[in-house]
Structures are given as C-alpha cells and as structure tokens.
Amino acid sequence: MKICIVGGVAGGASAATRLRRLDEKAEIILFEKGEHISYANCGLPYYLGGTIRHRDSLIVTKPELLCKRFRVDVRIRNEVLSINRQEKKIVVRDLTSGTDYEETYDKLILSPGASPKIPPLPGMDSDGVFTLRNVTDTYRIDDYLLENKPAAAVVVGGGFIGVEMAENLVDRGLSVTLVEYADQVIASLDPEMANILHRHLSEHGVNLMLGTGITGISHGSHGLRAGLTSGEEVPAGLILLCMGVAPDSRLAKDAGLDLGLNGSIAVNEYYETSDPDIYAVGDAISVTHLVGRTETLVPLAGPANKQGRAAAENALKGRKLKRSPVQGSSVLKVFDLTAASTGLNEKQLRQMDLPYKKTYVHPQSHASYYPGASPISMKMLFGDDGHILGAQAVGAEGVEKRIDVLAAVIRLGGTVYDLEQLELCYAPPYSSAKDPVNMLGYTASNILNGDMPVFYAEEVSSLDAQTATLLDVSTTDEILMGTIPGFQNIPLDTLRENLNRLDPGKPVYVTCRVGLRGYLATRMLLLNGFRAFNLSGGYRTYSLTG
Ligand code: FAD
Numbered sequence: 001m002k003i004c005i006v007g008g009v010a011g012g013a014s015a016a017t018r019l020r021r022l023d024e025k026a027e028i029i030l031f032e033k034g035e036h037i038s039y040a041n042c043g044l045p046y047y048l049g050g051t052i053r054h055r056d057s058l059i060v061t062k063p064e065l066l067c068k069r070f071r072v073d074v075r076i077r078n079e080v081l082s083i084n085r086q087e088k089k090i091v092v093r094d095l096t097s098g099t100d101y102e103e104t105y106d107k108l109i110l111s112p113g114a115s116p117k118i119p120p121l122p123g124m125d126s127d128g129v130f131t132l133r134n135v136t137d138t139y140r141i142d143d144y145l146l147e148n149k150p151a152a153a154v155v156v157g158g159g160f161i162g163v164e165m166a167e168n169l170v171d172r173g174l175s176v177t178l179v180e181y182a183d184q185v186i187a188s189l190d191p192e193m194a195n196i197l198h199r200h201l202s203e204h205g206v207n208l209m210l211g212t213g214i215t216g217i218s219h220g221s222h223g224l225r226a227g228l229t230s231g232e233e234v235p236a237g238l239i240l241l242c243m244g245v246a247p248d249s250r251l252a253k254d255a256g257l258d259l260g261l262n263g264s265i266a267v268n269e270y271y272e273t274s275d276p277d278i279y280a281v282g283d284a285i286s287v288t289h290l291v292g293r294t295e296t297l298v299p300l301a302g303p304a305n306k307q308g309r310a311a312a313e314n315a316l317k318g319r320k321l322k323r324s325p326v327q328g329s330s331v332l333k334v335f336d337l338t339a340a341s342t343g344l345n346e347k348q349l350r351q352m353d354l355p356y357k358k359t360y361v362h363p364q365s366h367a368s369y370y371p372g373a374s375p376i377s378m379k380m381l382f383g384d385d386g387h388i389l390g391a392q393a394v395g396a397e398g399v400e401k402r403i404d405v406l407a408a409v410i411r412l413g414g415t416v417y418d419l420e421q422l423e424l425c426y427a428p429p430y431s432s433a434k435d436p437v438n439m440l441g442y443t444a445s446n447i448l449n450g451d452m453p454v455f456y457a458e459e460v461s462s463l464d465a466q467t468a469t470l471l472d473v474s475t476t477d478e479i480l481m482g483t484i485p486g487f488q489n490i491p492l493d494t495l496r497e498n499l500n501r502l503d504p505g506k507p508v509y510v511t512c513r514v515g516l517r518g519y520l521a522t523r524m525l526l527l528n529g530f531r532a533f534n535l536s537g538g539y540r541t542y543s544l545t546g
Contacts, residue, residue, distance in 0.1 A: 001026045003315060004090060004105040006080045006251065008032030009039060009134075010301050011111030011282030013061065014308030019316055020070040026316060028072045029103065031092060033079035036135045037063055042301055044138045045161065048145070049168025058135055083108065083255035085275050107277050107315040110252060110265060111308055114245035114283035114299050123217030128224050129239045132161060141240070150237020151175060154226040156214045158185030160332055162242035163197070166206050167335055169240075177207040177234050179214060179226065188330055188341045189392050192457070192544040193379055196394045197334050204335045209234075245299050247284045261286040261295045269323045271311040279315050281307035290325035291343045291389050291410065292352055298326045329407040331400045340403035343390030343410050346381060356381045356389055358456070359443040360537025362514040363436040365398035367428035375514075376402065377540065380440045386415035386448060391440070398431070405437045416444035443515070443536070452519055453526075455509055455533045457545040460484055469508040473521040474539070478513060484542055492517045499528055511535035511542070 003019055005012045008030050016030045030037065038061035046052045063074035077095040084090070089102050116131035118124050128148070130141050144150075153169045155162050158180030166178045178185070178201065184194035185201070185208075201208050215227040217239055225233040247264040258274035260266035265280040267273055273280050282304035286295045303326045310321040331340040349356045358381050364373040376395030382388050391406040393399045409418055419441025426433055434442070446452035455463075463470055465486050472483045473492040483489065490498050492512065502508060508530050512518040515538040525532035535542065 001106050001316060002104065003028050003107045003109065003312075004080075004103060005030045005109045005111065006090075007111035007113055007282070008034075008037030008074065008076070009041065009111070009113065010304035011113075011308035011311075012109070013038040013066070014305045015109045015111065015281065015312040015315075016066065016072045017070050018309045018312035020072060022313065022316055028070075030066065030072050030074045031078045031080050031090075032074070032076045033095065034134055034136060035076060037061065037066065037074060037076060039135045041134065044132060044135070045164040045168045047138055048132075048141055048165070049171035051168075051171070055135075055139070058138070080251060083251060083278070085255055085278070088277060105277075107279065109308070109311055109315055110273070110278065110280040110284060111282040111304070112248040112251060112284050113304075115248050116241065117243045117246050118241055119214070119243065121214065121216045123219075123224075124241070126217050126219065126224060126239075128237060129217055129241065131241050132165065133245075141238075144238065145172065148237055150223065152177070152236045153238040153240060154179060154224075154234050154236040155240045155242060156226070157242035157244065158182070158208075158210075159187065159242060159244060160330065162240075163201070163332060163334055165240055165242060166201065167204070167333070169238075170205060170335075174238070175205070175207070177209060177226075177236070179209045179212050179228060179234075181211070181213040181229075183211045185210075186332065186339060187347075188328060188345060189339060189394070190346045190379065192541065193339070193377065193392045193394055195544045196377060197337065197339055200334055200337050245283060247286075247297065249284055252278075252280065252284070262297060264297060267323065270314050270320050271307060271323055272314070279311040281311045287326040288323070289344070290327040292348065292354070293325075294352065296326075298328050300326075300328070300330060302329070327407060327410060329403065331403065336396055337394060338396070338399040339392075339394045340400045341390070341392040342403050342407040343388065344381065345390055345392060346379075349381060349389060354383075354389070356383060357444070357447055358382070358536065359440060359447060359454070360515065360541045361436065361439045361443055362537060362540050363439050364432065365395060365436075366430050367432050370428035372397075372429075375540075376436055377537075377544070378402065378436060378440060379537075380406070380416075380444060382416050382444050382448075384448070386417050386445070388414060388416060388419075398436075402435075402437050406440075416441050416448065420445055443519075446519070447536075452522060453531075453533045454536045456536055457542040460509075460535070460542060463509055467506060469502050469506050471502075471508055471510050471521070472539070473510060473512045473517050482539060482543065484511060484539065487511060492521050495521055495524060499525075499530075502530065504530060507531040507533065509533050509535065512538045514538040514540050 213229040252265040258266040264286040283299040313319040329342040374396040378393045470487040472487040518534040522534040
C-alpha cells in the first residue's frame with residue numbers, strides 16, 4: 001500500500017506515524033510545502049514573547065527522525081499542486097529546485113490546515129504587516145522586531161492567537177493596541193466571562209479597542225498607521241492580523257472534491273472525501289459539534305491530531321473508525337489568568353434556539369486556609385434534564401483542570417447530578433473537599449429541583465423596588481466595597497431576627513458577594529413562607545455584566 005499525505009504538521013504527522021505503527025511495509029510519503037514538519041504552532045506566540053528561547057524548541061520532530069524511526073519519506077519544501085483522481089497521481093513541485101514531478105498513490109490523506117484571513121483592504125501587504133501561522137512567519141516577525149525595534153504594535157483580532165500575541169508583544173516590551181470588531185475577545189466565552197479578561201488585559205497595559213474594526217493600513221511619517229472604523233488612526237511599528245482562519249481547500253476544490261461548510265473539505269463519517277481513496281482531516285474539514293449536533297469549524301490541535309490518527313487507520317486498514325464529534329475544549333493564558341471553556345456557550349445556545357439553564361459560582365481554587373488560593377469564576381449551562389451543555393472558567397489557578405473534568409463529563413453524556421457525585425482528588429494545596437466542579441453540580445441541581453430559585457444579573461435592571469424586596473445579605477463592610485443600586489442591606493447573620501421587616505406579600509430578590517450566602521438567605525426565606533430568589537453568582541457576576 002502506498003499512502004501520500006499532504007501537510008506535515010498536526011493531522012499529517014499524526015497520520016504518518018500511525019500508519020507506520022500499523023504497517024511495517026506500507027510506503028508512506030509526507031509532503032510539506034514549508035521548511036518544517038511537526039512544529040509547535042501553539043508555541044509560536046511564546047517564542048515571540050521570549051518565554052521559549054530557542055528556535056530549535058519549536059520543532060517537535062525533525063524530518064530525519066520521522067525518516068529514521070518511522071521510515072516515512074518526508075519531503076519538505078515540496079508542494080502538492082494538483083490531484084489527478086482518475087490516474088491516482090499527484091503533481092508535486094520541489095520548491096528548492098523548482099521542478100515538478102508526479103507521484104502515484106493508493107490512498108491520499110489531506111491535512112493542509114487553514115490560512116489566515118486577510119480582508120481586502122488597503123495596505124494589508126505593507127512592510128511590517130504580518131500574519132502568524134507557521135515557523136517561517138514567526139522567524140519573519142522575530143527578525144523584523146530585532147531589526148526595526150518598533151515601540152508599538154497593533155494586533156487586529158481578539159481570538160486566541162490575537163490575545164496570546166498581545167500578551168507576548170507586551171512581554172517583548174512593545175506597547176500594544178488590540179483591536180476587535182466584536183464587543184468582546186475570545187468568542188468561545190460569553191461576554192460577562194470575557195469581561196474578566198478585558199479588565200486584565202487593560203491592567204497589563206494593553207490598549208483594548210472593542211467594537212472596532214480595521215479599515216486599512218497606511219504609511220505615516222513614523223511608520224504604519226492602522227485606520228479604524230472609529231475614524232481613528234493608530235500608529236504602530238508592527239501590525240499583526242489575527243482575524244481568524246479559513247480552511248485551506250484549494251487542492252481539494254481543484255480536484256473536484258465536494259466542499260462543505262465555509263469552503264471546508266467535505267468528508268463523510270469516516271473522514272473520506274467524495275472520493276473514497278482520499279481522506280481529509282484537521283482545520284481543513286468541518287466537524288459535528290458534540291453538544292449542538294450542527295456542522296461547525298473547530299480549528300484546534302487536539303481534534304486535528306486525533307482525526308489524523310483515525311483517518312490513517314481507515315485508509316490503511318479499512319477500519320471504519322467514525323468521525324468523532326468535537327466539543328471545542330480550549331484554554332488560553334492571558335498574563336496571570338487562564339480562561340478555558342468546553343461545549344456550547346450561552347450565545348450559541350440562544351442562536352441555536354436550544355433551551356438551557358445556567359449557574360455561576362466563584363469558588364476558591366483550593367482550600368482558602370491554605371496560602372495562595374484565588375477565585376475561579378465559573379459558568380455552566382445545562383438542560384432541563386440535567387445534561388451539561390457547556391462550561392467556562394476564568395481564574396489564576398486550577399482553571400483548566402476543572403474545565404477538563406467538565407469536558408470529560410460532557411463527552412460521556414453526564415449530568416449535573418453526576419457532578420455532585422464526582423469524587424475528585426483533594427488536599428488543601430489543590431482543592432477543597434467539595435471541589436468547584438462539585439459546587440457547580442450542587443448549585444445546578446438546586447436550581448433544577450427548586451431548592452434554589454434563581455435570578456440573573458441581566459434581570460436586575462427590570463426589578464422594581466415597589467413590587468419586590470431587593471436584599472443584599474453581605475456584611476456592612478462588604479457593602480462599602482460595592483452593592484447593586486437599590487438593594488437594601490440586612491447581613492445574613494441578622495436576617496432571621498429581621499424577617500418581620502420584610503413584606504411577606506412581595507417576592508424577595510437576594511444577593512451577596514458570590515451567591516453562597518444569598519443561597520442560605522433564600523433557603524431561610526423560603527422556609528419562612530417568602531417567595532425568594534438568589535442572584536446566581538452574586539455581586540461578582542453582576543459586576544461583570546453590562
Ligand atoms: P496544520 O498544522 O496547519 O498543517 C498543515 C500543513 O500543511 C502546513 O504546514 C502547510 O504548509 C501544509 N500544506 C498545505 N497545503 C499544502 C500543499 N499543497 N502541499 C504541501 N503542504 C501543504 N490549537 C490548539 O488546540 N491550542 C493552541 O494553543 C493553539 N495555538 C495556536 C497558535 C498559533 C499561532 C496557531 C497558528 C495555531 C494554534 N492552534 C492551537 C491551532 C492548531 O495549530 C491547528 O488547529 C492545527 O495545527 C491544525 O492541524 P492541521 O494538520 O489541520 O494543519
């Protein structure tokens with residue numbers, strides 16, 4: 001069997017090594033048009049910021065290793081130009097010699113990735129304007145920084161790469177403006193969760209311009225100027241375009257293969273394209289969302305690697321491994337914070353018209369009496385039957401571990417009731433006897449079984465003090481640090497003796513700092529005959545909205 005692979009990084013390199021582990025005799029040829037295979041795309045921003053110091057560290061596997069250990073015929077700087085499906089041949093250009101040649105295949109696996117989106121606006125090809133996709137781009141940006149020593153940069157786009165690059169350019173000593181067309185960064189988070197990042201980015205000196213797009217790039221007397229939809233022009237020595245990626249399906253399209261969502265390469269449930277001898281994986285294909293069951297694009301390394309492995313088994317052995325749905329689990333470092341999410345967020349659920357409930361908690365990352373604990377802000381979305389639809393978390397410590405647990409529970413079809421029962425490892429430096437994930441389970445099941453009727457921060461503005469009692473049960477000292485306008489203060493520990501001050505005919509809307517004492521007050525009120533509701537996530541969530 002002779003298998004050719006197009007693309008030598010996440011999906012392609014995974015496919016190549018899996019093929020060899022399954023078959024000692026197969027002829028495996030890996031074509032990569034760039035200089036490098038199997039490089040650390042995800043590490044590129046950290047090289048530019050100086051955390052990863054050596055260029056060599058970015059290359060995970062050198063071609064020689066793949067040749068020696070896996071007997072893969074690796075051809076770097078070889079671009080596959082076209083596919084002749086009738087004759088099962090590809091035309092390849094050796095970019096070093098400039099010559100074209102043909103190669104036959106029995107099976108072909110495409111993992112060409114995605115290309116950065118560049119809008120058709122003036123000045124996008126100016127000197128000093130970059131996109132970041134591969135090691136060559138990284139070296140180019142690094143060399144430019146070393147030679148030109150720009151004092152300021154504009155990063156356009158507040159997705160994962162844009163935010164990571166904003167941080168890393170700050171680390172590199174530049175003053176950074178981050179321009180994002182939407183009113184929030186990191187679209188996988190809901191706005192109130194992203195607000196934590198907005199504040200943190202600003203605290204670290206990033207000039208964050210939300211709701212602002214780029215209109216073009218011009219040359220001023222002191223370098224580049226980024227024209228913005230606000231009418232402003234921001235001067236910069238370097239402009240980085242991080243405006244998302246589009247599936248690289250040119251080769252497939254020219255070969256007459258079917259295309260799918262947003263020009264991605266269409267594949268069936270076994271990663272076969274419309275030609276059964278050609279498979280496709282990675283950023284170039286669309287995936288089915290595990291929770292929403294809709295087709296979507298999830299350009300992440302984890303899915304690409306797993307798909308490459310599965311497609312290799314199907315192509316070589318005819319194993320019919322099924323295309324795995326994707327849930328978009330992702331994590332991001334933003335200076336001293338970590339943000340992570342899995343599944344669908346509230347914006348997506350609303351767009352898809354899927355019914356949901358939600359809960360917010362802000363527990364400590366580990367036992368509060370052990371030094372160094374810090375709060376994690378968490379949000380979980382779930383259905384009426386308790387199935388978990390998605391979760392998001394932002395904090396300084398222990399964030400990704402909680403989202404990983406939730407990702408696993410979602411993958412296994414678990415419910416909020418399962419979260420209550422999860423037995424997670426505990427010692428004071430790491431967690432609490434009731435882990436934050438358990439807390440999400442408790443609050444969600446309390447909502448579902450009616451033990452804790454809730455209201456949400458976005459409903460606060462419609463509450464009327466004439467028809468409802470608005471109550472903050474924080475301590476008097478805490479109130480001095482902030483409370484919701486219009487809420488009267490009766491600290492929780494004095495509430496029982498003050499119940500006679502509350503009108504039993506009015507519903508009581510309760511808040512506290514993070515929702516825990518509000519829950520206790522709500523229970524007390526309910527058990528004393530009041531209609532009561534607790535603000536999910538308390539004042540902390542309220543302060544993140546709007
Ligand atoms: P790629 O890994 O992009 O590989 C495709 C390769 O195919 C390219 O090297 C390309 O040169 C080659 N190619 C294309 N056409 C041809 C042709 N005709 N002939 C020969 N070769 C060809 N994901 C995460 O999950 N976590 C992260 O933290 C993360 N950080 C990232 C940071 C950056 C800066 C970037 C750019 C991406 C990041 N990603 C991250 C995304 C992740 O890297 C991709 O999802 C993943 O690499 C996709 O794998 P792939 O095999 O589909 O494509």
